[in-house]
Amino acid sequence: MDHLDRLEAQSIFILREAYKKFGKLGMLWSIGKDSTVMMWLAKKAFFGHCPFQFIHVDTTYKIPEMIEYRDKIAKEYNIDLIVHKNEEALKEGMGPDHRRLVCCKALKTDGLQQVVTQYEFEGLILGIRRDEEGSRSKERVFSERNKDSEWDYTNQPPELWDQFKTDFPKGNHIRVHPILHWNEIDIWAYIGRENIPLVDLYFAKDGKRYRSLGCAPCTGMIDSNATTVAEIVEELKNTKVSERAGRAQDQEDAYAMQKLRKDGYM
């Protein structure tokens, strides 16, 4: 087994635990590279099937190519997809001209919370990684949220020997993180090896590409000439800039992510 095989095997183990343990399970699909790798891992874990629903929390501010790609892939891979918008907040005019953290909370965190309540999810699979940012580096693979989706990060359960937290009061849910142990280069190396379909936005055009995808108004491009997966891997090996540097919400406050995530952000 090589390095990617080991990462893959661990992720598959986690996905199968989640499927076995939770009655109502959903996978959050942001259309980005990480959650698309997760979709691929689910196909492998369940031998070509995806035995749970996928969820896209649509802020309506996403880059248009993302939505186009989303619908194409969902059809091609036979994915049962819930697309949810926080209609109430949108009607009241919520958008990026409000403070960024307020907008993120309303359209993403609250939107997600509405899905959890409406569909009564017990388990939500998310494609976050430890190397992305500080509060994520402290996460558990199975991480409990209360009925308001809040994260009690100061009192996380012990997690040893792949015996995950599977006992919790009704109304709470578990965030499952199957690729927590991967890093950005692993993701790209795996995409290359498995030939996983990806939205074009990640590949350079006219000297620029997206390294991390989000809402159009709050996501910046980086200077790059990487037009293939191999070139992206090479570029990442030599960069000193962090992956989420182009994501405006992270820069709002020193503990922006911790604050957002405490309230239930991805």
Next chain:
Amino acid sequence: MENNREVLKIVVVGHVDHGKSTVIGRLLYDTKSVPEGKIERVKKTCKEKGKPFEYAYLLDAFEEEQKQGITIDTTQLQFFTEKREYVIIDAPGHKEFLKNMISGAANAEAALLIVDAKEGVQEQSKRHGYILSLLGIQKVYVLVNKMDLIDYSEEKFNAIKSEMNEFLNNLRVYPLKYIPISAFHGENMTEQSVMMPWYKGEPVLAAIDLIEKDKGVEDKPLRFPIQDVYKFDERRIIAGRIESGSLNVGDEILISPSNKVTKVKTIEYWQDRDKMEAVYAGMSVGITVEDEFFNKRGEFITHIEHAPYVSEVFRANLFWMGKNPLIKGKKYKLKLATQEVECEIITVNKVIDASTLETIENANQVKTNDVADVTIKTKEALCFDEFKNNQSTGRFVLVDGYDVSGGGIVSRMEKGIQTACTLVHKGLEMTVHCFDEYYFILSEGTVRKIPGKTGVFSVGDVLPVIGGTYSYSENLDIVNLESNRVAKIRKSVLQEIVSFNEYQYGSFDLIESKGSLIKVASEEDFKRFRSDFELWRERAGKTAEFANRWFDFMKNHEIKYREVANLYTLEFEI
């Protein structure tokens, strides 16, 4: 970085404030493993809060951690040297956060134990040392940090070294190296320190490259705990992770504890590139088997000649990190590999204070952060190994209410209190309960099953065909319909074990393995019984209906009265 690169996971442990996060922060900084944005951001935060820059802030991401200057929760970070990649796990040193320390350490293959040169060996230095020994982490370096505070004195370093070594050796932890460092000043971190020319060994970075990874888990006996069984399409796939050993298409396999034997038909895959004829330790796989028995999560697939222990009682060392103490006799959920079963602590053999090594014999409870040697009894038979033989199937956690509250390793199976007889012939095993005794317990007003003679019987051994509450004839055939096997007993002696499919009726009494006489008196009867059984198994029909038609329990049994049950050997109510 190639895909075949090696990754080593190292946990950094030690007493609070001895500099664990600083050691890691410094390593990351010196190996240029921190993204530019992060250092800038941490520097900016420090400036805003009016604090000097600390390497530890690179890890202690939570606001509370930075404000209080302590690590609350474990963090995992990656960096690489020319040799390989590392996952460094930072563990909190504060006693209050011991469960977070254990979460971090449980995932590690090697450890750096940090000791403050000025403060010396402290309570958590010892407790963490103990936890490392319990977790089976043998590759340990002790880093004596803050050498600048003792003027880089070799003498003081040696004193700490011998104190720590004495304690750790008692726990059978033998540190591979002691390295004097000053993480804050970068002494002996990535380069040889000029301040400590007396130290002739490697600096930390070069030293960790010398740690060898454990090998050989693929060469151990096969352990494949069933995680789930899928029927998404025409395939009935048994899914799980191979914990040790390897498995090939065509291998004959034993499924425990139900004790069934079959063969591997296929190894399943989604993409053609994943097609394989053999699978190895570490892989998450799916197989189909020749005989479609009812399989369930928790069962172990192994090779026949290397069966796991199957027992309800075992001895273990455990650490307790629950909110409430661990109480003898209380019911807990035990999780071992993919098994989940109710259990209780029947004996607390001794409780150990992990920092002083003081022991208390015969306690009734284990307090938070204590370590204990206990005897555990599970409600149903459990498959396991001793930890020293197989780590992943020799360790377990205990769940109290909603919370994982304890972790333990199996030190040995308790042989004296087996609750069944096992018959063995040519590698085939068959568990039978037909030699158990049934008593009406007057003090309780219920009938209970109490294991009679137990043990392992091979061909040629005399079996207890006449007991206190049962009596079989000296020639009989015992059928285990679940494992598809028949044991032939002639003149009370075990003659052979054959598969049910090959078995020919021989006009002897036919006993079902739990003790009921099967109502078969002729070859004709037997044919009807066999076809009815096949039909019942195919349709997974109602067991009771089938049993009422064919079984007669009272034919060879009588139920005698008893004042009380002997609690220790008590099995369950019927």
